[in-house]
Amino acid sequence: MIDVNEIAKGIKEKIAKVQESHDERSTGRIVYSGDGIIRISGISDVKYNELLDIKGGYHALALNLEQDLVGAVLFSGEDKVRFGDYAYSTGRTVDMQVGEELIGRVVNPLGEALDGLGELHTGKSRPVEYPAPSIMDRGKVNKPLQTGILAIDSMIPIGRGQRELIIGDRQTGKTAIAVDAILNQKGENVICIYVSIGQKASSLAKTLNTLQNAGAMEYTCVVGSTADDAAPLQYIAPYSGCALAEYFMYQGKDVLIVYDDLTKHAVAYREMSLLLQRPAGREAYPGDVFYLHSRLLERSAKLSEEKGGGSITALPIVETLAGDISAYIPTNVISITDGQIYLESELFNSGVRPAVNVGLSVSRVGGSAQRPAIRSVSGQLRINLAQYRELAIFSQFGSDLDTETQKILSRGAKLTDTLKQRQYLNYSVREMFVLLLVSQSDVIDAVPEKKVTAYNENLLDFIRVNRPEILSDIDPDQKPGDELKERILEVARECLSYVGIAVRKESTEAENG
Template identity: 40%
Template sequence: MMDTTQANKSNQEVGYVVSSKGYLTYLDGLPTIKINDLVTTEEGLTGLVHSLNPTEVEVLLLSSSTVPPGTQFKKTGKRLELEVGDYLIGRAINPLGLSIDGKGMLSRSKSEKRELEPPSNSIEAREFISTQLVTGIPAVDTMIPLGLGQRELVIGDANSGIQSFLINIIVNQKTSNLICIYAAIGKPISQITNLIHTLQINKAMDSAIVIASSSTDGSPLIYLTPLTAMTIAEYFKDRGKDVLVVLDDCGIHAKAYREIALLGGRSPGRESYPGDIFYTQAKLLERAGKFNKNFGGGSITALPVIELNLNDFTGFIPTNLMSITDGHLLFKSNLYNKN
């Protein structure tokens, strides 16, 4: 008589690679698969179901490997999840939850798994924003104060002091109970290394977490970076904590999503972005807010960042982010150079 494990394996759904376009793979089969389900090969290569076409399943490969036609993928029965816990504080990880700070493997003794894209909290879960987030920057705290749970866009030229401003805010929270999460989205490896080093020498990592994808990573990892940051923030929010999330840079995130969409043959819109780019980033930032006790009682303050030429900030993504957020902090390189 076959045992239950063997029976489950024999009934496991599979799909076979029909074609590939870089990190996008198309499978035939998997009749009950859903978007954001995980599939895997015998060799352990993992893919994320990104789209369901009439005759094929579109899968995002979560590594730089390629697969030839005919390769078998199995349905895992798992969703795109991340292990989260208090042990993440003080660490730097990639979007898949793997350590990148050279401190060894993460201790997962007290952890829980969370989906990267859960349903958004309704308006019933939210409270009015009434408490100030003290940034330690006098000009901000006195003239344009931020509230715990607010979404404030940080926009400016290259070399205008944006990253220094954001790092100063995190360093100034050392004596507070605020947990800071810095999502470095598609940044050069040298910049990520300098960020982690700066936070460490200022002892700011004691209450901070860095999630980073480099410019050499594939678009799938870059796309997942802010989702990982928000998922970790929601873990602490549900425990009554106040969390600050920096998303640097949402313009790079949008470009990664555009690349995935164009590679998948989706119809381009304005500036070649797919039609749902506004929905994608609005859904992401909607996860921030101040929440009542029935939904954890904590808050998530979001500081999305976009770097561009301020002589023309009427582009598609900047104006989208302006309409999604509650306000804007503008930085100019010529003023920064004048101190």
């Protein structure tokens, strides 16, 4: 016989063990799925940029809020999500997990590890979209961020909390400058974040290898979204990197973040917008593409001392086509940032590296974020270079040049050679001061033009080995006195004979006589 009471007792016990659930998530069904885009019917109370759960463990981002439908983009599962599948609201936006544990790691824009060093569970997160600090919360940008690159630190100085655009055609050394800036932060108490947006996986691996070999991963986190990632992942990558940077900034720390590059970011957003059937504007970009980058870059700031004094320094990278800086995305980002470093293909191909076009490059923070020692010897640098380039154009016509003009041309060519710098060879502030002082003095006149680079390297080696006290006497935060300058020039003259230049010069004069 079946004991009904025993069965009823068992059912009651099971019911008692079931925990109450108050999950009132809004639910809808997918009525269209294709190209990574889904349209959901019947779902209500969804907010812009809200994260949606899709049946099967997939996630989507709500971007189009229409009267009857919600348009969303899939982070994954493009070929798995089908018509008729259920979609659920979550009531939260996309989060990026943050914490000190991410330093030295490579993660995707959702905070998941990509480096095979184990999963990350920090227990802390920040929304990828967050309001920029208010004007009242900001402080003055007056502390320099040294890149170790002579041409930049002398003429286009970058301050902590500044946004300095790196712009130029492909293969002109944009990433190299950003990576050099990261390498130069060793021992400077600056946390670095490198955000790769739509780069080839091989390019990202090469950059990672450089950072690891130089020991820079000890203070660097890499947020990577490669070219084969879905467009939504490329879209949120810079915001995720910025969320991580904000975590450190609000702790009072200094952060350097590189966005490589925002052109591919805009292209990913354009792709999503066109698939969502948003109206296209100039160059087929959606109308809010300016806001796309302005809300990202405005989050970089120097906080006031009352707010902890932390800072985010941004180095966004933008790629131009055939040097056209008047295109839509370049002009947008130029107007948002505090200056730009313009790299020119012609300079790069002629051997001037870094290929910085001094005329079109500018820092709107300027000397207020420059070390006093460098400022004291770089004041005339731009004028001298501009004067040289103007005269160099006229000298091509082959007309007779007077002695003064020949001297300006010779000095300008030697100054240009001094500003050339090998990749990953970063100068200290003291070494920069020595090179700039000597390159604008009479000493450089004795050096043949083809031997300037070799002479500069020999000079620094000579001082390090034979006169180390000279470098230690230079105070980067004070304007050096005339006595110290004369000592440096005396050593520079001594180095001429050390490398055999003066001997050759005298023999040449004897032959001409």
